[in-house]
Amino acid sequence: CPECGKTFGRTSNLVKHLRTHTGEKPYGCGRCGKTFSLSSNLVKHLRTHTGEKPYGCGRCGKTFSLSSNLVKHLRTHTGEKPYGCGRCGKTFSLSSNLVKHLRTHTGEKPYGCGRCGKTFSLSSNLVKHERTH
Template structure:
């Protein structure tokens, strides 16, 4: 039920959470918390391999792929890439 309620906010114009540093407004508290880290410099997520820090878990997850071997390869030249978007 929680996911449905969260999704339904997409269809409204309600932005119930406001940044204390700038005019940014958000529909969810978690999005606001991630946004406010751009102002505070808080980077609570750390890579265990290289110790780089990130403001969100999703940025850390994306970064972790940089430590993995390439998984996407070009059909023409066979060059390997870590991200599918790099093939374009």
């Protein structure tokens, strides 16, 4: 890549990568007009309109529009917790839960109230707080 120096084995992968720099989004949804840089992301998006859920859990039958959501769901059956805290060792099934947990160690509070300035580590706590105004 002339922009960042990253190398690719296939020209097609370089072309896709270049879109991260140019912002080009050549794939558009015919229903809502949303655009995407990758055709695969358009295919996933179209499922929001069609309701298609092609990925099913073999254990309970629950279906998902994205394979990644099925993978996350399967952890509810297996108990797998692949994301571990380097500070205290606590483990999580979702990376987003590890991110939230890490804030208990760092004290980070990225969600701030626009009215009074009070900050929170969880967006849900900000939402609850905003109801008090």
